[in-house]
């Protein structure tokens with residue numbers, strides 16, 4: 001009986017690791033605790049493949065639009081919507097808020113510490129202040 005219990009426990013630990021990665025939360029804010037306007041609360045997140053990120057609308061009017069990613073992920077959420085994405089492919093993902101793309105409301109997700117597509121991210125669309133923000137975030141990675 002004890003042996004069966006150990007096997008079941010071991011199996012469940014295995015299952016949970018296989019099925020559920022970690023979940024990270026990022027809030028979309030009009031203003032963050034430091035007084036910065038139109039920002040994602042965590043601009044850079046390092047995660048592992050299989051992990052998910054949930055964006056929470058602390059304030060309405062913000063969304064998630066994937067701009068560049070290793071697997072050319074096409075994704076755009078509705079403003080004010082809570083959304084969760086699971087990341088399977090290693091690399092850098094650059095996303096932004098569509099209404100505030102020129103204000104530099106953007107973020108990066110790095111999966112498995114893989115920076116191999118950094119040139120793709122550098123070359124991707126970033127209007128106005130977004131270019132300055134994107135460059136400074138990319139610089140902070142190196």
Ligand SMILES: [Cu+2]
Nearest residue numbers: 062097100105
């Ligand atoms: Cu926004």
